[in-house]
Amino acid sequence: MAKRNNEHISISDALKEFVETHKLETGLNKVNVADAWAKLMGNGVSNYTTSLKLERDILYVSLSSSVLREELGYGKEKIINLLNEELGKPIVKKLILR
Numbered sequence: 001m002a003k004r005n006n007e008h009i010s011i012s013d014a015l016k017e018f019v020e021t022h023k024l025e026t027g028l029n030k031v032n033v034a035d036a037w038a039k040l041m042g043n044g045v046s047n048y049t050t051s052l053k054l055e056r057d058i059l060y061v062s063l064s065s066s067v068l069r070e071e072l073g074y075g076k077e078k079i080i081n082l083l084n085e086e087l088g089k090p091i092v093k094k095l096i097l098r
Contacts, residue, residue, distance in 0.1 A: 030053075033052065054091070057091065061096070
């Protein structure tokens with residue numbers, strides 16, 4: 001049974017404690033990365049994105065356009081920096097475009 005705290009804590013602290021206790025951070029990171037990708041890349045790139053997969057610190061992005069894949073390949077470092085800035089912590093260290 002979970003322990004009960006009699007002291008008052010904020011909702012954000014309670015959620016952080018819940019995520020840490022149940023080891024849900026990796027799953028939340030995957031969802032947050034997908035949301036950040038869609039937000040930063042916009043509809044144009046998102047329409048050609050077929051799948052996103054975060055494994056450890058590597059983000060695998062499958063694209064249906066070879067031209068777009070080649071174009072994004074030139075700015076991998078910038079994309080990684082933008083994603084990590086949006087997420088607020090360095091989650092993505094390497095980007096692989098497929």
